[in-house]
Amino acid sequence: MENPENIIVVKNLVKRYGDFTANDNLCFEVRKGEIFGFLGANGAGKTTAIRILCGLSYPTSGKINVAGFDAYTQRELIKRNIGYMSQKFSLYDDLTIAENIRFYAGIYGLSQKVIKSRTNQLLHRLGMEEIRNRLIRDVPLGWKQKLAFSVAIFHNPAVVFLDEPTGGVDPVTRRQFWEMINEAAEEGITVFVTTHYMDEAEYCDRVSIMVDGKIAALDTPQNLKKSYKTSDMNGVFLTLARGE
Amino acid sequence: MRILISILQKEFIQIFRNKVMLPFIFIVPIIQMVVLVFAANLEMQEIRFYTVDLDLSETSRKLRYEFSASPFFRDQGTGFSLGEGEEMLLRDKADLILVFDQGFEEKLRKENLSSIQLLINAINSAKAGLVNAYSEAIIRDFNQDVRLEWLGLPAFEAIENIDISYSYWYNPELNYKIYMLPAILVILVTIIGMFLTAMNLVREKEMGTAEQINVTPIRKFHFIIGKLLPFWVIALFELAFGLTIGKIFFGLPILGNLALLFGFASIYLMAILGLGLLLSTFSETQQQVMFLTFFFMLTFILMSGIFTPVESMPVWAQKVNIVNPFAYFMRVIRMILLKGSGFHDIRHEFISMFVYAVSILSLSVWRYRKIH
Numbered sequence: 276m277e278n279p280e281n282i283i284v285v286k287n288l289v290k291r292y293g294d295f296t297a298n299d300n301l302c303f304e305v306r307k308g309e310i311f312g313f314l315g316a317n318g319a320g321k322t323t324a325i326r327i328l329c330g331l332s333y334p335t336s337g338k339i340n341v342a343g344f345d346a347y348t349q350r351e352l353i354k355r356n357i358g359y360m361s362q363k364f365s366l367y368d369d370l371t372i373a374e375n376i377r378f379y380a381g382i383y384g385l386s387q388k389v390i391k392s393r394t395n396q397l398l399h400r401l402g403m404e405e406i407r408n409r410l411i412r413d414v415p416l417g418w419k420q421k422l423a424f425s426v427a428i429f430h431n432p433a434v435v436f437l438d439e440p441t442g443g444v445d446p447v448t449r450r451q452f453w454e455m456i457n458e459a460a461e462e463g464i465t466v467f468v469t470t471h472y473m474d475e476a477e478y479c480d481r482v483s484i485m486v487d488g489k490i491a492a493l494d495t496p497q498n499l500k501k502s503y504k505t506s507d508m509n510g511v512f513l514t515l516a517r518g519e
Numbered sequence: 520m521r522i523l524i525s526i527l528q529k530e531f532i533q534i535f536r537n538k539v540m541l542p543f544i545f546i547v548p549i550i551q552m553v554v555l556v557f558a559a560n561l562e563m564q565e566i567r568f569y570t571v572d573l574d575l576s577e578t579s580r581k582l583r584y585e586f587s588a589s590p591f592f593r594d595q596g597t598g599f600s601l602g603e604g605e606e607m608l609l610r611d612k613a614d615l616i617l618v619f620d621q622g623f624e625e626k627l628r629k630e631n632l633s634s635i636q637l638l639i640n641a642i643n644s645a646k647a648g649l650v651n652a653y654s655e656a657i658i659r660d661f662n663q664d665v666r667l668e669w670l671g672l673p674a675f676e677a678i679e680n681i682d683i684s685y686s687y688w689y690n691p692e693l694n695y696k697i698y699m700l701p702a703i704l705v706i707l708v709t710i711i712g713m714f715l716t717a718m719n720l721v722r723e724k725e726m727g728t729a730e731q732i733n734v735t736p737i738r739k740f741h742f743i744i745g746k747l748l749p750f751w752v753i754a755l756f757e758l759a760f761g762l763t764i765g766k767i768f769f770g771l772p773i774l775g776n777l778a779l780l781f782g783f784a785s786i787y788l789m790a791i792l793g794l795g796l797l798l799s800t801f802s803e804t805q806q807q808v809m810f811l812t813f814f815f816m817l818t819f820i821l822m823s824g825i826f827t828p829v830e831s832m833p834v835w836a837q838k839v840n841i842v843n844p845f846a847y848f849m850r851v852i853r854m855i856l857l858k859g860s861g862f863h864d865i866r867h868e869f870i871s872m873f874v875y876a877v878s879i880l881s882l883s884v885w886r887y888r889k890i891h
Contacts, residue, residue, distance in 0.1 A: 354735060359734040365727045367529070367726075367728060370532065378529045382736075
């Protein structure tokens with residue numbers, strides 16, 4: 276790694292499924308502590324890329340380094356240092372809030388004592404102390420989402436990957452969710468987030484936009500708007516997605 | 520270790536929180552055994568017979584009375600044409616038609632040889648076989664009586680003949696129930712082992728939690744042990760529970776060593792759990808895995824010798840049974856419980872099962888992928 280400030284380094288990442296190229300020669304870096312937006316239309320290849328970065332899927336070729344570890348040879352070390360929250364935030368429906376936290380913290384090897392005190396802190400912060408023994412299936416979607424995010428960063432990972440974390444919730448909850456993301460970033464956790472919502476792209480430090488498996492643009496939201504001469508990210512996105 | 524405990528804790532909470540689970544563990548064995556005792560009964564109580572008597576002689580009437588007097592037969596009347604008899608069979612009002620031809624008695628007197636005809640409803644071939652056997656026994660006795668009478672000898676100076684008497688070992692009363700109870704236990708522990716394991720694993724995939732687990736540093740083998748161990752424990756408990764119910768309420772004999780039985784069951788279950796895990800790696804939804812396990816379970820159960828001895832199957836079927844874990848356990852549980860076999864008697868099954876368990880577990884662990 277040339278620059279120690281980069282926590283994710285991707286060089287010439289290619290992923291093919293038969294004849295179909297989902298990720299076509301991606302190159303980008305993510306800096307430590309930033310909120311990196313990973314944008315693109317449906318089917319542009321965002322989820323494929325995020326799954327490769329998390330070690331859920333093999334790349335066809337390319338060099339990938341996450342949190343200082345190689346994606347081919349040091350997968351398990353990568354996994355120790357990342358958090359992940361997918362579109363269907365994967366809490367167990369038939370476990371309570373507290374049991375879900377205990378389970379996920381447990382498989383990262385945290386001790387019972389640490390889990391207990393951090394769980395209390397977390398539930399206090401989320402205002403969920405009252406319902407800690409409620410089953411996840413009885414918890415409203417917005418709360419579930421916040422909880423899933425908190426569980427994903429419970430073990431203090433270096434990077435957290437969020438794959439469309441705010442799908443299907445109301446604007447107020449989305450707003451609150453982004454406040455949580457900001458807090459996490461302030462605590463030094465790098466955030467790698469994919470989203471459909473262009474207003475959310477404005478909250479990111481830097482944004483990359485994928486079109487047909489390629490990265491079409493990568494810069495801060497301000498610079499992107501300037502160079503595409505639009506007032507908002509929506510304009511940038513539409514210009515790129517239409518292939519103009 | 521800490522990681523493993525976390526998984527086990529979660530699994531046990533989920534299993535026992537599932538409302539279907541506890542009834543399944545405790546009620547199913549009882550129901551299966553009760554149903555079995557009343558339904559799986561091959562002895563025949565009431566064979567309905569109808570007589571077509573075209574001879575109307577003393578001998579034909581006597582033979583008919585012999586049938587009526589037997590506790591296994593119920594007289595449905597007498598008629599004088601074969602058509603009526605066939606009608607009775609057709610309408611399922613009789614299981615057996617006894618036909619005496621005209622001149623039955625006369626032929627017997629003159630030629631010392633006569634014949635009667637038995638028409639048996641053989642839609643259920645097992646039942647037909649029994650009807651035939653019971654009828655033959657009555658006719659044989661009658662035959663003996665007739666000969667004695669006509670030769671004019673007193674009954675106790677019977678003509679020389681070889682009297683055959685039977686003693687049935689390991690199941691003296693030929694009680695079908697005792698043959699079947701151990702088999703039911705095999706099915707029970709297998710359902711728990713294979714079916715529930717496979718369903719449980721696929722459920723995680725379906726809900727998306729499997730993916731979440733896969734991004735954690737959890738080791739494949741930790742996760743698999745955490746998934747399999749609970750069902751292994753529950754299935755062994757189920758075996759103990761089933762044995763207790765069988766012993767107390769249904770007189771299941773336990774002649775052999777229970778420790779040996781549980782020893783074998785532990786290894787058997789590893790193979791079964793491995794099979795469940797293997798099938799789960801081929802399925803994405805609970806529905807798929809359900810069909811898949813059903814297919815294997817039904818095939819294995821039917822081929823295992825549950826109803827019919829494996830030895831009477833065609834050679835190819837016996838060969839297939841080499842990879843059928845049911846067949847081993849079916850044989851071993853009957854040997855230990857009914858015969859009191861010791862380790863020496865089942866050592867081949869023991870070793871085979873061990874090899875089986877190790878291979879199938881290795882195969883399924885290899886098939887199970889964290890990355891796709």
